Amino acid sequence: MFVFTGRLQTAAMKFYLIAVVAVLALAQGSFAQDVADFERIGQYLEELKNKMTQELSEIIRNPDLTNQAQTFLQDKKTQLQPLASQIQDQLKTVATNVEEQIMPLAVNMQAHLQPIVDTLQKQMEAFLQQLKEKAISN
Numbered sequence: 001m002f003v004f005t006g007r008l009q010t011a012a013m014k015f016y017l018i019a020v021v022a023v024l025a026l027a028q029g030s031f032a033q034d035v036a037d038f039e040r041i042g043q044y045l046e047e048l049k050n051k052m053t054q055e056l057s058e059i060i061r062n063p064d065l066t067n068q069a070q071t072f073l074q075d076k077k078t079q080l081q082p083l084a085s086q087i088q089d090q091l092k093t094v095a096t097n098v099e100e101q102i103m104p105l106a107v108n109m110q111a112h113l114q115p116i117v118d119t120l121q122k123q124m125e126a127f128l129q130q131l132k133e134k135a136i137s138n
Contacts, residue, residue, distance in 0.1 A: 059065060
């Protein structure tokens, strides 16, 4: 950096001050321009939002759109009806197959468990009879 003395120093200081003021003035003007640009952008976005909302409302209120949607749904329902019938038939077949496989297992299980249940029932009856006899004897 340069070292100034006397009048030269004073002139250099004035020059620096003028340069700083000029830079600050330019920066301030630039910031003011930026703020104006931001305001214009904000206004444009607000107008765009309002326009899109209005157009979307008009589209939704359009009876043709409603009719097209209903026709579309009816067409898809008509297309899916045979598929739903096929799936229902397949489910019936699966249910029948499962029942055919499980029924013999259930009968077999019942045949194995019936003697155990009968024995347990006899033991419970005997136990209750003993309790009854003790209650009467006391």
